Amino acid sequence: MILEQLIGEFENEVKSTRKLLQAVPEKDLSYRPSEISWTMGELAQHIATIYYWYVGTLTQDVYDMAADSLQRGDTNDIKATLELFESNVEKARAALNSLTEQKLLDNWTMKVGDKVVLGPMPRGIVSRGFLFSHIYHHRGEMIVYLRATGNKVPGMYGPTYEDSVKA
Known part of the structure; x- marks a missing residue:
């Protein structure tokens, strides 16, 4: 029952993540809100990368990040990041x-x-925290980046503030 709910949430939230990443404009990929923050391009790529981590998290009992590698591409190429996202979603879906x-x-x-950096803990808890909630956290950051650069934020759970003001 819980697995069925996780799969349903995954499928629904992939659509929202896709909308958000598609809203990232090439012209603002180098935007950085502070010197210690990622650029918009780096943040977008990180969001796309989290979906890759589903495989190691869901199919291995011990996931060694140092032994894993993923070709990510240029953070200043949103098309490459969108391709990375779509590829990683397919891998994540299969693992789930x-x-x-x-x-x-x-x-x-x-x-x-x-070095152990997380766990041991039940995989279901890790799935919610390290995977699902991690994506949601960074999507929230991306919304702030988009608004700070004057870009439109897509409605992910209904209309955005800007949409409701126009109506």
Whole structure:
């Protein structure tokens, strides 16, 4: 039952993430709100990359980020980031659909080399926190970036503020 709900949420939220990434204009990819912040292009690419992490999180009991590699492309090319997103969504979908309710209860650990950075904890909790909520957090940041640069924010859960003011 929980797995079915996670799959439903995943499919719904992929649509929202796609809308948001499609709203990122090439002209503002180098925008950075502060010297310690990512550029808009780096943030967009990070959002697309999180979907890649579904595979290691959902199919491996110990995910070593240092042993994994992903060709990401140029952060100043939103088309490349959108392609990365679509490719990673397909991989994430396959990993999610390979799960069982029991695997959600199994412990999972993330390492970077020999250092444990997350876990061990049940995979279902990791799925919600490290994957789903992580994406939502960065999507919120992207909305701030878009508004700060004068760009339109797409409605993901109904009309945006700007849409409701126009109506």
